[in-house]
Amino acid sequence: MASSIHDLARHLNISIGTVSRALNGRADVNADTRQRVLEAAKQLNYAPNQSGRSLRQGATHSIAFMLQPHPGDQQYGEPFFIPFLTGLQGRLAESGLDLIVVMGAPGDYQQERLRRVVETRRADAVVLAWTRREDERIDYLTERGFPFATLGRSRSGGKSYPSLDLDFEKAGSDAVDRLVARGHRRIAAVRPALNLNFGYLFLDGYRKALKRHGIEVDPGLIADGFINEGGGYQVTPRVMLSKDRPTAIIYNNDAMALGGCKALAEMGIRPGHDIAVTVIVDTPLCRYFSPALTAFRPALQPMGRRLAEMLLASLPAFAGPEGTRIMREVWPLELIARESD
Amino acid sequence: MASSIHDLARHLNISIGTVSRALNGRADVNADTRQRVLEAAKQLNYAPNQSGRSLRQGATHSIAFMLQPHPGDQQYGEPFFIPFLTGLQGRLAESGLDLIVVMGAPGDYQQERLRRVVETRRADAVVLAWTRREDERIDYLTERGFPFATLGRSRSGGKSYPSLDLDFEKAGSDAVDRLVARGHRRIAAVRPALNLNFGYLFLDGYRKALKRHGIEVDPGLIADGFINEGGGYQVTPRVMLSKDRPTAIIYNNDAMALGGCKALAEMGIRPGHDIAVTVIVDTPLCRYFSPALTAFRPALQPMGRRLAEMLLASLPAFAGPEGTRIMREVWPLELIARESD
DNA sequence: CGTTTTTCCGTAAACGTTTACGAGAACACA
DNA sequence: TGTGTTCTCGTAAACGTTTACGGAAAAACG
Numbered sequence: 001m002a003s004s005i006h007d008l009a010r011h012l013n014i015s016i017g018t019v020s021r022a023l024n025g026r027a028d029v030n031a032d033t034r035q036r037v038l039e040a041a042k043q044l045n046y047a048p049n050q051s052g053r054s055l056r057q058g059a060t061h062s063i064a065f066m067l068q069p070h071p072g073d074q075q076y077g078e079p080f081f082i083p084f085l086t087g088l089q090g091r092l093a094e095s096g097l098d099l100i101v102v103m104g105a106p107g108d109y110q111q112e113r114l115r116r117v118v119e120t121r122r123a124d125a126v127v128l129a130w131t132r133r134e135d136e137r138i139d140y141l142t143e144r145g146f147p148f149a150t151l152g153r154s155r156s157g158g159k160s161y162p163s164l165d166l167d168f169e170k171a172g173s174d175a176v177d178r179l180v181a182r183g184h185r186r187i188a189a190v191r192p193a194l195n196l197n198f199g200y201l202f203l204d205g206y207r208k209a210l211k212r213h214g215i216e217v218d219p220g221l222i223a224d225g226f227i228n229e230g231g232g233y234q235v236t237p238r239v240m241l242s243k244d245r246p247t248a249i250i251y252n253n254d255a256m257a258l259g260g261c262k263a264l265a266e267m268g269i270r271p272g273h274d275i276a277v278t279v280i281v282d283t284p285l286c287r288y289f290s291p292a293l294t295a296f297r298p299a300l301q302p303m304g305r306r307l308a309e310m311l312l313a314s315l316p317a318f319a320g321p322e323g324t325r326i327m328r329e330v331w332p333l334e335l336i337a338r339e340s341d
Numbered sequence: 342m343a344s345s346i347h348d349l350a351r352h353l354n355i356s357i358g359t360v361s362r363a364l365n366g367r368a369d370v371n372a373d374t375r376q377r378v379l380e381a382a383k384q385l386n387y388a389p390n391q392s393g394r395s396l397r398q399g400a401t402h403s404i405a406f407m408l409q410p411h412p413g414d415q416q417y418g419e420p421f422f423i424p425f426l427t428g429l430q431g432r433l434a435e436s437g438l439d440l441i442v443v444m445g446a447p448g449d450y451q452q453e454r455l456r457r458v459v460e461t462r463r464a465d466a467v468v469l470a471w472t473r474r475e476d477e478r479i480d481y482l483t484e485r486g487f488p489f490a491t492l493g494r495s496r497s498g499g500k501s502y503p504s505l506d507l508d509f510e511k512a513g514s515d516a517v518d519r520l521v522a523r524g525h526r527r528i529a530a531v532r533p534a535l536n537l538n539f540g541y542l543f544l545d546g547y548r549k550a551l552k553r554h555g556i557e558v559d560p561g562l563i564a565d566g567f568i569n570e571g572g573g574y575q576v577t578p579r580v581m582l583s584k585d586r587p588t589a590i591i592y593n594n595d596a597m598a599l600g601g602c603k604a605l606a607e608m609g610i611r612p613g614h615d616i617a618v619t620v621i622v623d624t625p626l627c628r629y630f631s632p633a634l635t636a637f638r639p640a641l642q643p644m645g646r647r648l649a650e651m652l653l654a655s656l657p658a659f660a661g662p663e664g665t666r667i668m669r670e671v672w673p674l675e676l677i678a679r680e681s682d
Numbered sequence: 683c684g685t686t687t688t689t690c691c692g693t694a695a696a697c698g699t700t701t702a703c704g705a706g707a708a709c710a711c712a
Numbered sequence: 713t714g715t716g717t718t719c720t721c722g723t724a725a726a727c728g729t730t731t732a733c734g735g736a737a738a739a740a741c742g
Binding site (some may be wrong): 683684685686687688689690691692693694695696697698699700701702703704705706707708709710711712 | 713714715716717718719720721722723724725726727728729730731732733734735736737738739740741742
Binding site for chain 4 (some may be wrong): 346347357358361362365367389390392393394395396397491545
């Protein structure tokens with residue numbers, strides 16, 4: 001059905017080798033011949049079969065991003081990633097690479113799907129997100145020597161891969177600084193219960209800042225919950241019922257903050273009036289919520305671009321100068337002051 | 342590096358043909374041999390090279406979904422699609438197919454990327470969304486005989502492909518009915534300016550319902566704008582400054598509604614008090630906005646599952662009974678009454 | 683025991699590319 | 713004219729699978 005390089009060769013009365021060389025811009029082909037080949041290719045709208053290409057070259061020319069909805073709130077999903085993916089894909093396309101997003105079922109852990117992608121060689125490299133503190137996937141990939149990059153840090157795998165993360169520690173610290181400056185001293189922290197790495201970073205920043213201000217860290221004001229609305233809803237009363245009620249809460253996730261605000265509302269506590277609410281990692285929901293939530297915003301699209309660059313630099317086929325191989329960057333979050341604190 | 346079927350064969354001292362047959366569950370292989378092969382495969386963690394497989398079989402075992410962020414609001418993206426994709430991927434996985442999401446740059450039209458996917462045979466079929474009234478992509482695919490299914494209807498391509506759509510006409514009509522029942526007679530409609538098909542369906546329903554209620558359709562109350570916040574913001578004053586000001590607005594898109602509400606706020610008009618606002622196609626943003634927006638909600642995840650089934654039925658390799666080949670379904674939208682009307 | 687059937691497996695071709703190798707022709711140079 | 717160089721192209725192997733075909737051995741049957 002679809003035209004192959006043989007059709008093209010037959011049509012032009014030359015060998016498939018020459019056709020291939022002409023198409024791939026190799027030097028040892030006559031200018032006229034190349035011209036004729038290019039025209040014929042356009043005319044028969046020939047495009048090289050990707051499977052054949054990959055098989056021969058041992059490279060798929062595509063990068064996989066593993067995407068997986070959180071369990072729980074089905075309606076919500078991951079608006080967070082779209083701008084990131086846009087940046088990622090933009091940069092990859094410039095180097096002739098396709099981005100394929102591999103969807104997983106919500107909830108089931110990515111390990112199996114990742115193995116499939118890697119072992120069936122569906123992609124030349126993968127990009128991981130939601131890195132955990134100890135991350136099985138990272139161990140697997142490093143052990144297997146498969147190229148990858150991560151959005152987020154991890155303790156796993158040493159420093160052998162490019163990674164780009166947000167400065168959750170500084171955000172946690174800044175959030176506390178701001179609240180203290182506004183007179184708060186009882187400040188709660190709510191973070192996801194999975195051992196997602198950013199939860200730890202956030203809490204570190206939170207703790208250090210409190211200490212810096214001479215405020216004792218009260219374990220009763222720290223809570224972990226499911227990383228979705230339900231989690232925030234469930235866990236918020238726990239910190240609010242602490243014997244000395246907090247006057248501020250920092251949520252380490254937008255969905256948890258929204259669920260938390262629902263719980264607060266049911267307790268008759270109004271964010272922005274009776275309590276200060278700050279959320280780390282802004283999403284459009286924070287902006288539109290009422291009251292609009294003060295939040296820390298990442299530059300997702302540039303981050304996507306940058307991580308693509310870092311990944312490319314780590315791939316032999318695209319590698320730049322030796323020194324630029326492995327990179328790790330931590331990007332700031334920008335405070336967007338709104339109404340909730 | 343990665344183990345091939347040859348390694349496996351050598352390791353077991355049998356031929357690669359037998360290994361392949363054992364792995365693929367063919368009948369003509371001894372039970373013991375199969376067992377040994379399976380074990381060895383697990384042990385050497387062998388997985389068939391996807392490129393080799395595809396090349397030989399002429400099938401990639403993967404379905405592509407073309408995803409493309411809208412231009413404009415970078416922070417927003419497409420939370421709409423995630424639940425849909427979850428359903429789609431779930432059903433496809435059950436038939437051993439992978440879902441790959443092919444990202445495009447925001448703004449640039451999908452046609453080129455689609456050609457790439459099709460002509461390089463990266464997928465066995467594609468799923469299209471954001472169908473337009475006349476859709477170049479659909480023409481291309483039908484002409485080329487490439488299997489596909491669409492989320493949304495179109496005038497293009499006849500009835501030769503499976504499609505699943507939401508009943509925007511009924512939603513538009515229901516929205517009007519509800520507003521009329523609540524005493525409104527000056528009802529505006531705002532929809533996207535691109536010739537996205539659902540915009541037409543919505544407007545049809547809107548017009549018919551008005552006529553049914555004996556209300557004249559006022560062109561001054563109908564406006565098209567960019568399908569993002571900016572579009573809603575820009576276009577809302579136009580209908581509000583109509584000589585006989587509307588008392589209700591129906592937005593055909595959530596982002597446009599949010600932008601519209603911003604414009605209304607700047608004019609000192611409060612949704613839910615001074616004007617009724619309804620939006621067609623609910624998203625989480627509608628729920629969290631203040632006032633919470635009355636909206637029509639789709640069952641995205643089941644729709645994803647269903648469209649996968651319809652697509653599978655249209656693929657020769659998976660086809661069920663002859664009669665079930667081509668299907669077209671229109672699903673209802675559920676009214677979620679909130680505070681804005 | 684001879685014949686037929688069944689079971690199981692090896693051989694080799696094919697899918698569509700890319701690329702190392704070599705060879706003929708044209709050219710340059712002395 | 714002889715020799716070396718440069719251009720250009722064809723040949724064929726290789727990538728990792730699947731599968732049609734045939735054949736040897738085993739089983740079934742008379």
